[in-house]
Amino acid sequence: MTTKKELRNRIKVLKNEQNKKDWERTSDAIFAQIEETESFKKASSILAYWSMSDEVMTHKTVEHWSKCKKVYLPLINGDDLELVRFEGTEKMKPEPVFGILEPTSDDKVDICNIDLVIVPGVAFDNCCNRMGRGKGYYDRLLSESVAVKIGVAFSFQIVDNVPVDPHDVPLDMVVTEAGIINR
Template sequence: MIEQKKELRKNVRELKKLLSTAERNRQSKIIHRKLEETALFKSARSILLYWSLPDEVPTESLVNKWFKDKKIYLPVIDGDDLKIVQYTGESSLVAGDKYGIPEPDGPVLEDEQSIEIVIVPGVAFDTNNNRLGRGAGYYDRILKRIPFANKIAFAFDFQMVDTVPVEEHDIKMDIIINPH
């Protein structure tokens, strides 16, 4: 199982290299629009998003577009876990300790159960809503803590595969939004 996951991560990494900036932007805009059109997103007041790495579906414009109308939270790496901190604008961002991902500097959200939607990054996804992450387990741990939040993943076209190898601890997504 571990080898299958490793191989799939490698294959997707190679496909990511082929994605042009124009195509990346085109697919991202479609993904953002599809999210914004969902009833879940329209009604949600409290959303955990992520500040994207260069090889993920970009989220910065989405975060900046909505943080004044909704409570937008971002994850902050804390050892082997994630804390949840509200995003209040780019001036609140500091470089993250582990991967250099910008993280909001502010108080940790005490009531994690108030999160209605979690937008989850990933490496690969399948039509059964399975997700393959990077392998560190950050999102599996945080999703276990907030089980009633709607789990939505963003995926470029090439990240959709026939089958994602899953283990008992892997958490399925409720919705996977891709350009098609």
């Protein structure tokens, strides 16, 4: 069985081999599929993420969705994530650890008030298991959530088996440019 460290390294190599010029178009295709789901249509509050350079691109989608739904982004606070409303790129600042832009709004929400969660990850499998970067931020947060949990990934991030620990939280679905995987 592949270890999480080995799998993270393998996906990193695959990411570096990709043509990143295609990532915006591919990311748009992923989010177009999400917008067609009942879970998205019913959701009034969404937790998304502000993508880093090696993730499914969310910037355009977050800005678009925030015009018709309450969109929240995670803010790192110690070992946990705070959920802060996205109110436009002019109200964002880089956080000190990863340099990710984070919202500066005072409008915060508890995870129990989120209808839909869009989750990044390093790798996913066909059982909707997710492997993140190893800090456990999302697993701690998702363990408290009853929201629909959707992982977003490029097709090359889908693997046969993601190593799973007892604290890992499976998702309800994973969406790639090739389609939707349901649990």
